[in-house]
Amino acid sequence: MIVAERKPFEEVRAMVKDFKKVLTVGCGTCVAVCLAGGEKEVGVLNSELKIARRMEGSPIQTGGVTVERQCDMEFLEELDGIVDEYDAIISMACGAGIQFIAERFPDIPVFPGVDTSFIGVNREVGWYEEKCRACGTCVLGMTAGICPVTMCAKGLFNGPCGGTNKGSCEINSDQPCAWHRIHERLAKQNRLQNILDICPPNDWRNQTPRTIVQPGYKDRLAAFGIK
Amino acid sequence: MTQQTQMETINLSTDVLVVGAGMTGVKAAAEIAASGYRVVLIDEGTGLGKEAGSSVADLDGEELATLDALVESVNGSEMIEVMTGTRIDGAAGVPGDFRVWLSGNDDIVEKSIGAIVVASELVACPLNEAYGLNLSDTVITQSQMEAALCENPAAFAGKSVAFMLGLAQDGNPLVLERVLKSVLAMENMDDASAYVFAGDLKVAEDGLERLYLECRDKGAMTVKLTEMPAIMQEDGTLSITYDDPVLQRKVELSPDIIVVEEAIGADQVNAALADMLKIDMGSMGFLQTENVHRYPVSTNREGIFVVGGSRRVKKRYGALMDAENAAIKVRNLLGDGTITIPANKAVLDIGKCTFCLTCYRCCPHGAIYWSADNKPVISKVACQGCGICASECPMDAIQIGDFNDADMIDQVTRSSTAKADGAPTIVAFCCQNSGLEAARMAELFGMPLPKGLKTVAVPCAGKVDIDYVMHALAEGADGVVIMACHNGNCKSEKGSLYASWRAANAQGMLEAIGIEKDRICFATTASNMGADFSGILMSMEETLTGK
Incomplete structure (x- = not known):
């Protein structure tokens, strides 16, 4: 899941300070699951804005809608008739959703309500851990299911480096050494040969905006002339 | 509510599982079978009524006869299936519809069960080491x-026996009773002569x-000691040297036998049972939290009950009585195998649900x-309607009976916008x-209350949504008070806690906005503390008036 954090209130307040009618749009998928941008958080942010603006003597009107997913155009349709009534939009989705809203409503300023943080897992209610950097070249098969791009400070594909220190990373004793853990797990699985094999480097030139068309859908796009 | 609440009838499995066939478990089985289940x-x-080797044998003649009669009635009952050499391997489901997996010598059987009674027995643990003694022919445990x-x-x-107690642990009436009987x-x-060396004598039992x-x-001699005496155990010779509080000098006694006390505590099996049955552990390894709403035999889960030694140290x-x-x-x-419950107790809107697991957790x-198709389900039988889930749900997908979000927000809005003669509006x-x-x-007794007070009822403080708190302030309330139950007195165990966390979270938001955080007050009280309520609210009014 994509994990996000609510932006500090001060930042949100500053972004919308010149607007009188603001629509806050929640997203019912990842950011709702990680308790940052679902229906509940939309209501709370709107209340915060109202309290702050009343205090400033510049009241604000707010609206709240939470759509299923802001990263699907069809789900943004329900906003079509609504956004015209507002001067600005705060999107509480991840960066992808925010941009999709901004693209659909190019005449209205769209502001982020959250900071998109990482792709991660849910350890407990409200507790998330980063697991994946979406590098585009997954090596988890080599590394016993532990991501060195995320976990290793150097993002090494062939570790450990000389900075591994009794299970910790040289940058911080609280930071586990990814390659120490990889070694431990590979050893348990009798796959230590993986450490000796050279893992070819990632093509970091892939860090331009990427597009994926799943194999079964290339024909579909061509048939309908979708570009 | 003006509308008649719709009721729903649910069929229940009526078989009952009793875990543990010590005297308490046998009694529970007999009582439940007598009710027709x-x-x-x-x-x-291996057998009924027999406690494991380390269990506390606190039965004397009369009780033993009762136990024998109980065992006989259980063995003769067609309503009771006895499975010895069997333990519970897993449990799932909800009251009226539990599934349990029982493993015996050869195989595992699955059973459909309506309710579960846990009847683990107390366990005795000898404390000879604390007295610096090794168990031998002449140094023996109470058991x-x-x-x-x-x-x-x-x-x-012709023997003299010295009993040691209350020096290695805090005394306990059950420990004392066993000693005194001996x-x-x-x-x-x-x-024969008996000496009792005691740190204390706890006599608070019938x-x-x-x-x-x-x-x-x-003729028994009791010596109250304030510290551990010097005890020698050499070549089968025993001696106890102590400061006699009456004679005011050192006295040496050489008994033939020393009996050391035993700690009485919970069976270690409890932790695994708690984990499997998802019930809260109390202190000291017992299966009941110190919460008045759990007494006598309830747990945090409906349909799972704890009796006797599984929940406390108590005489037989x-x-x-627990049984x-x-x-x-x-x-x-x-x-009768059916239960009728309000249909709207806790209703989950699957369309809104984003399957985040927050409610479940x-x-x-x-x-x-x-459910099997990966949909969350709220059991109406198990649900206590506290609303913690509804207030944690990021999508407001759960609605609680008479406290649904639309009505609550409506009431909060009306309360927050009401103004009384310039007095601060307080939504409580x-x-x-x-x-x-x-x-x-407070109202009935004419105690002072703020003019601008508006109370909003919630089923449990756990239903106080952070959205309600912020909404009240956004709509014009000058202050918000959350009146919850005292810690350990919450019917839903954690409702007050959740409310306190949310209040702290909302206070942080106020500070970020730049207004005083004391516009939100979280306080705990009890139903009979009207004066307390009046005091808290009046002090809130004073705080807000000064702003």
Whole structure:
């Protein structure tokens, strides 16, 4: 899941300070699951804005809608008739959703309500851990299911480096050494040969905006002339 | 509510599983079977009523006869299936529809069960090491003493026996009773003499004071010590040297036998049972939290009851009373095999649900589970309607009976916008188990209350949504008060806690906005504390008036 954090209130307040009618749009998928941008958080942010603006003597009107997913155009349709009534939009989705809203409503300023943080897992209610950097070249098969791009400070594909220190990373004793853990797990699985094999480097030139068309859908796009 | 609440009838499985066939478990099985329910009585051991080697044998003649009669009635009952050498391997489901997996010697059987009674027994643990003693022929535990007195009391003729207690642990009436019974047995023999070296004598149980006096009248000598005496154990010779509090000098005694006390505690199996049954552990390894709403035999989960030694250290009659209470609870729950419940107790809107698991993880009653097609389900039987799940749900997908979000927000808006003669508007969210009753009491008794006070009832403080708190302030309330139950007094165990966390979170938001955080006040109270309620609210009014 994509994990996000609510932006500090001060930042949100500053972004919308010149607007009188603001629509806050929640997203019912990842950011709702990680308790940052679902229906509940939309209501709370709107209340915060109202309290702050009343205090400033510049009241604000707010609206709240939470759509299923802001990263699907069809789900943004329900906003079509609504956004015209507002001067600005705060999107509480991840960066992808925010941009999709901004693209659909190019005449209205769209502001982020959250900071998109990482792709991660849910350890407990409200507790998330980063697991994946979406590098585009997954090596988890080599590394016993532990991501060195995320976990290793150097993002090494062939570790450990000389900075591994009794299970910790040289940058911080609280930071586990990814390659120490990889070694431990590979050893348990009798796959230590993986450490000796050279893992070819990632093509970091892939860090331009990427597009994926799943194999079964290339024909579909061509048939309908979708570009 | 003006609308008639729709009711729903649910069929329940009426078989009852009793875990543990010590005397308490046997009694519970007999009582429940007598109410007309089929019982599955399991025990890891080999027979009924027998406690494991380390268990506390606190039965004397009369109780033993009762136990024998109980075992006989259970063995003869067609309603009770006894499975010895069997343990519970897993459990799933909700009251009226539990599935349990029982593993015996060869195989695992699955059973459909309506309610579960846990009847683990107390366990004794000898404390000889704390006295610097090794167990031997002449240094024995209380349990060994009881067994020896039972087997061959004549062996103690002419012997002097010193009992050590209350020096290695805090005293306990159950520990004392066992010692005194043995002391009395000694004193009833010719030539035998008993000495009791005690750090304390806890007599807060029926008949204990009398038993102590009887021992003393018969000649037992009791010495109260403030510190551990010097005890020598060499070549089979024993000696105890102590500061005699009466003679005010050192005295040495050489008894033939020393009996060391035992700690009485919970069976270690409890932790695994708690984990498997998703019930809260209390202190010292017992299976009940110190919460008045759990007494006598309830747990945080409906349909799972704990009796006797599984929940506390208590004399046998208390455990047997627990068994009877469990039978009453089972009867109240399972009735005739159907239960009628409000259909809107907690309603989940699957369309809004984003399957984040927050409700499942937060429910203190284990009332939320997953159906086979991966949909969350709230069991209406298990649900206690506290609303913790609804207030944690990021999508407001759960609505609680008479406290649905639309109505609540509506009421909060009306309360927040009401103004009274320039007095600050205070919206007080009151738990109906405590704060709301305290508010009524304050009003009825004419105690001072703020002019601008608006109370909003919630089923539990756990239903106080952070959205409600912020909405109240956004709509014009000058302050918000949350009146919850005292810690450990919350019917839903964690409702007050959740409310306090949310209040702190909302206070942080106010600070970020730049206004005083004391516009939000979280306080705990009880239903009979009207004066307390009045005091808290008046102080809030004063705080807000000064702003």
